[in-house]
Amino acid sequence: MMRSVYVNARCELKPGNPEPDYRSLFSVLEARRMGRLLKRAVWTSSQALEKAGIAVPDAVIIGTDFGCIENSESFLKALKGIDDAPLRPTHFMQSTHNTIASLIAIRLGAHGYNATYSHRGRSFESALQDARTQIALGDIDTALVGWFDELTPALSESLLSQGIEPKEHALAVVLSANPEGAVCELSF
Amino acid sequence: MDPVIHVTGAGVVSAVGCGRGETLDALRRGLSGIGPVRFLRTEEKAFPVGEVKLSNGEMAARSGASPDLPRTSLLGILALGEALAGAGLRDLSGIPLVGGTTVGGMDLTEQTFPAYSRMHDCGASTDAIAAHFGGAPWATTLSTACSSAANAIIFGANLIRSGQAEIVAVGGSESLSDYHLHGFGSLMILDPAPCRPFDATRAGLNLGEGAAFLILESEASRKRRGVPSQAVLSGFGNACDAFHQTASSDSGEGAFLAMRKALGMAGLQPADIDYVNAHGTGTPNNDASESAALRRVFGDRIPPVSSTKAFTGHTTSASGSIEAVFCLLALQEGFIPANLNWTTPDPACITPAAGGPARLRHILCNAFGFGGNDSSLLFSR
Known part of the structure; x- marks a missing residue:
């Protein structure tokens, strides 16, 4: 018997929205170490969880079409000698796609299911499908699902040349088996 | 776990060989595939690697795929081809493909950067594997670094458990890249000698590459198709x-x-x-x-x-x-x-x-x- 799945809360930063005040979430040092994408991801996630009244979700599942592309480019530039900067391990560490879900889990102390989907145009849909499937099966009760992407000039150029509209994403939703105060039901 | 999930097909390519036979022989005889860099385009030669002993052209010739695909896709095509054949399947008709990768097409982008390869992203690499066989209703990609393929297997299994699919093709594929060879190097976790897991003198890992896919199938589908179970997840x-x-x-x-x-x-x-x-x-x-x-x-x-x-x-x-x-x-x-x-x-x-x-x-x-x-x-x- 599959359970119904509900969207309990959502938080989105749309392109053009002003950058939130991160001071309540990060120390100055933390904020400096973290790229804009990671800050937006942590901020929207914590807002959505707060709205849903959930401290630690059973699962953290993130979709990202291109991952932390700014860090990838910083590492590539150093690798190719495009700038004189040394190869920085932080850029490499924070260029793997799962660094977003990992950072959120570390901050929440979330030891449950954790996954990242990276499949152009299907990343967020897959993350939702994964969360919905596990809640429906009864494996988990709650999930934080996010969609996070940033753009760089080089990536935008590449996408435009393929006829794809470049888009940023910063969206966090909380799913659960609990219909109370739900925004909507997610159907299969 | 209910319902029973069978493995009805499996394919593998790694530094120790291409396909079940070569792999089994190397594992039984204790033959390592780790050695100096031969195929990867890199200046970093200090660290031994576990390369698949085939050039992109040789892999393309074996599978009939384009040699211009990311190496990650070429490896994946070899492995998935073996898995499908083993399960008695000709293509991916009605079968979702769940891949796992992190490198994706980075091996191509690192040659052209600051321009990106059109196949840079993880999804493009999985899509190329799906397109080679044809018929997949959809494909997606897990990217959880070194557990990507394991998580692709888990997601695929949940698709069967929840009745969203009867058969799934699941696994992962990753080629070496200059990018992550230097990345792991920057983290100081590469051993300049062959790696020694669990040994007191261990000093890091050797990077490798390869791909493997499994065909997971529900009991009902396996019986209907009359194919043997290789194992149960x-x-x-x-x-x-x-x-x-x-x-x-x-x-x-x-x-x-x-x-x-x-x-x-x-x-x-x-x-x-x-x-x-x-x-x-x-x-x-x-x-x-x-x-x-x-x-x-x-x-x-x-x-x-x-x-x-x-x-x-x-x-x-x-x-x-x-x-x-x-x-x-x-x-x-x-x-x-x-x-x-x-x-x-x-x-x-x-x-x-x-x-x-x-x-x-x-x-x-x-x-x-x-x-x-x-x-x-x-x-x-």
């Missing part, structure tokens, strides 16, 4: 260490939780496990943390454990499915692969198995990734 666990973005916790919390979940799902006790294929990368941190987790799960009755990383190198995103195929071979052929290069015990680590013939019924297969993305698969005969 009887449980799995995914947990997060939530400790550090690259390091593992001393207590091995994520690994412990993942193994415990897999056992719980299968309804098995620790004493039922006959062999653990460890993640065992050869880094001081991973092997100590994984050993702590194994001790927490199994107490003082630790079953035979070995890491096959000294055969293949660390095949990163593909390691979860490559080692899952190794576990299937071990189950079917009745042997434990050796933990090559181990000589000196480390009090912080388990003592790995010497390898050799063994009657195996239940095997745990671990795959852990950066970010504490820890997964464990349980295969049964």
